[in-house]
Amino acid sequence: MMPADNHTFFAPVTYILTGIPGMEESYVWISIPFCLIYVVTLFGNSLLLFIILTEQSLHEPMYLFVSMLAAVDLLLSTTAVPKMLAVFWFGAGEISFAACLTQLFFIHVSFMAESAILLAMAFDRYVAICDPLRYTIILTKSAIGKVGLAVVTRSFCIIFPIIFLVKQLKFCRTNLLPHTYCEYMVIVQLACNDITVNVWYGVVVAILVIGLDSVLIAVSYGLILRAVFQLPSKDARLKALRTCSSHLCVILMFYTPVFLPIFAHLFRQIPGYSLILLTNLYVLIPPMLNPIIYGMTTKEILKRTINVFHRWCRRSSLLS
Template sequence: MMSADNHTVFYPVTYILTGISGTEESHFWMAIPFCLMYVLTLFGNSLLLFIILTERSLHEPMYLIMSMLATVDLLLSTTTVPKMLAVFWFRAGEISFAACLTQMFFIHASFIAESAILLAMAFDRYIAICDPLRYTMILTKSVIGKMGLAVVTRSFCIIFPHIILMKQLKFCRTNLLPHTYCEHMVIARLACDDITVNVWYGFAVAILVIGLDAVLIALSYGLILRAVFRLPSKDARLKALRTCSSHLCVILMFHISSVFSYYAHRFGHIIPGYILILLANLYVLIPPMLNPIVYGVTTKEILKRVISIFYRCVSRSSLLS
């Protein structure tokens, strides 16, 4: 462990992630549900990706965008959870400054990417319901590929300045990070420099990027609902609403948790620190775990293929036995 007094400027070589302060005696037991959620996340999103990539009938815009979301969920959880479990179970909290910045980059880039993918989903549903005759002409595989490239490029361009700003800071405080992963503001608060630019850049990203995505998603679904309620048949209205239900559930989970996480960090003095960190852990676990479950339950084509896979597995195991 490296230490320094408050008047000595140093560049940290290693940070120590301390976990959830005040709950050290419960770390071992707290990690068990986190581990189970991570296993479910890996299984659910991997199965979703496998089904979409192997079933040619699912190589359609909605499912390809869904596969992007599953990939981002796997990246987000895998970037954070293994180190989190190492901290809880083995007290292996050491992480190099470079590795910490890398983890921070992928966490925040995944967050920005997920917001953009949810916007792409809303656009997909808007075209499917409001302009169905031109759906296949507008959302070709080439367009979906360009959307994926735009998601990656946008995430990189938005988050890379965070890394540059962080590398410019001088540190004169402890290298103990009171968290289970490298979160931007947690690291920035250890600097002895003025972090106003870091704070305002984060605020600008939250408002101009995530906020704008949320407004465009809300606008898309407003137009979708207007089109749905103009349909003459009740069955047609129910069918159209059913196709949007899974997307709406995922969008609400993401934006409610992200807004709460953002404001909790900004007004953290009101909420005890251990609750903030616990909620931050759940934030990177619960949406990635629930997304494939929501799609599996509410999307008939996905559910049908999941049942088929399990039926084949059960049949094979019964034959072997």
């Protein structure tokens, strides 16, 4: 801790991530699932990207959106998890102020980008089911490229002011961050000057961006379900619902960890370490489960994944 009284401000050169206060004795056990999840995340998303980018037949809107999601998941988990493991294994919680801001920026940008991609995928499913004859006209490769650019631009423009707001803060108490990664509100709460603007910016972003995205996704699926149940045959309805099942699972996996900490704050008796564990869910669970869900539920991806493994096994047997 940096010694300072309440009237002495300092610009922190470094922060120290303390991990999960109250669970220090369990760090080794906590690190084991975290490490396994990260390995699965790296392998699953890298394989998914490789299959989609190398298979010409998968260069369709839905799969291109899936590849964007895989790239964002790799960025999100790689920005956060290695430092978490360093804290758990080696007590290496020291992180420079610049590195902390960089980590904060990429974690939050990835999060915003993933929400936007899920919204774009909901629109993709809406057009595919509700207006299939115009699907290839509306969702051209050029249009998908513009969507990708819009996702990156929106995420950058929303998160960049957060970096500016954090740099304006003055600190007078401590440089200890009671978290496993540099999280915006955790840093803000260490400040000694007025943080009203910081808090309200975070609230507005949560409501207008994440809240609006989730509402638009819900509206899209409401329209999709209405169109599906108007189809004449049961087989057609089941086929249409099957095309949406993987995306719905991914949406639930993404938004559930987002809203859990909000609900947890309503209950005062929940210990602080539970809230930190819940916030870790955003950077651990969706990036791991997304490639598994798409790999297992999408016939085309599953088929090509099996073919890749067959080729690898054949090459290994020839080399041996």
